[in-house]
Amino acid sequence: MNKIITCLDGSAFSNAVCSAGIWAANKLSKPLLLLHAIEKENVAAAEDLSGAIGLGARSSLLKEMAALDEQRSKVALEMGKEMLANAQTIAEQQGCAQIEQTQRHSDIVEAICDLESDARLIVIGRSGQGNKPDFNAIGSHIEQVIRQVHTPVLIANKDFSAPKSFMLAYDGRETADKAVKRIIEGGLLHGMTCHLVTVKNKQSGLMEKFKATEKMLRDSGFDVKASFLEDAIFAGLMDYKTNNEVDMLVMGAFSHSKLAQAFLGSNTLKMIENTHLPMLILR
Template identity: 80%
Template sequence: MNKIITCVDGSAYSDAVCRAGIWAAKKLNKSILFLHAIEKKNIAAAEDLSGAIGLGARSSLLKEMASLDEQKSKLALELGKEMLAHAVELANQQGCESIEKAQRHSDITEAICDLESDARLVVIGRSGEGNKPDFKALGSHIEQIIRQVHTPVLIANKGFTEPKSFMLAYDGRETADKAVKRIIDGGLIHNLTCHLVTVKNNQSKLMDKFNHTEKLLLESGFDVKASFLEGNIFSSLMDYKTKNQVDMLVMGAFSHSKLAHAFLGSNTLKMIENTDSPLLILR
């Protein structure tokens, strides 16, 4: 696991994603791989219309559509190359020593999965190309990537800067315990102030687990500020983040299956949709 896969596109988040990927690559001393995926849009290509009533193989409109399809594909390829070149230039300026780039004709999730075997971290923006800067993550590739990719995912905010602190939203579940182990073993957020925050829920022995987690982090060299809260989970976490000016949020991946999420909701998705801070999802 030697590469920081950093996804670049034409969105408003692209430069911030590059900065986040560069920060992670330098912090972990890993190669950075800039990835651009050219996704097939849901439009009718010329070959899809060849059987339509009244449109024969000699139709001039079909030939013109085929020519436009080819031109559009070439333009998308060249635009992607320019974006990758810009990302590489930024990485060079910031002193990255090992820089790679890749371009794929596929869905971004598929492209990440194809490269994941050698990935240490995946860096993406809150919303992709074609979405407005204030686009909510729900319904984008974000959820799909988090559910399918087993590598930690860093969701960059638009104004990403190097974080000095992070908040670990600990809920006592297995996913949270795995996240704690990832934090201790990983190195990405070592030397950052850790705000360990738990909101009271129905997990058994939650206070004992909370105290044990604080002890583990302290023994691992973290500067820990621990808080056990009560109230609505989402609003309590967001209020704490704002009050304490936390730079980054860290959470375990989804606690429920996708079917259960349809009925129970997900605090992870709420955090993604409503926070303007970078969010690190650990599995």
């Protein structure tokens, strides 16, 4: 698990993704892998229409559509190559020593899963190409990536600068304990102020776990500001984030199964949807 997989697609978030990937690669002294996935347009290709009523005899139209499909693919490929080349130039200027590029003709989630075995961190934009910069809903790929991979995922928003502090949302569950372990062992967040925030819930022994986690982080060299809140979970975390001007949010992955998710909702997804800060999801 060595590379910082940085997913570029030409969206409004690509510059932030590039900056976040470069920051992570330099902080961890790991190779930067610039990934561009060329996804099939959600339109009917010529071969899909060959059996349509009335089109069988109109071979000229089908040939024209095939030519347009081929041209579109060539343009997407060349634009992707130029984007990757520009990103590599920026990364070199900012001190990245090891940089790789790759293009995949596949869905971005499929491409990430194929490369995950050699990934240290996945950096991805909050929304993909085609969404407006002020689009509130997260891209459909985000939840799929978080659910399918076991590598930490850094979600970049429109702007990114090297963070000096982060808020760790700790709920006492196994996913949160694993996130703490990754923070201590990982190195990416070392040297940053940790805002350890727990909102009272029904988890057994939560206060004791909260205190133990605070001590563990302090013993590992983190400057910790610990807060135990009694509020609605989402509202409490959002208010703390705003009032304390943290630079990054850190959370464990989903606590519930996808079936339970449909009924209970997810504070993780709600935080992603409603924050403009970069967000690190740990498993």
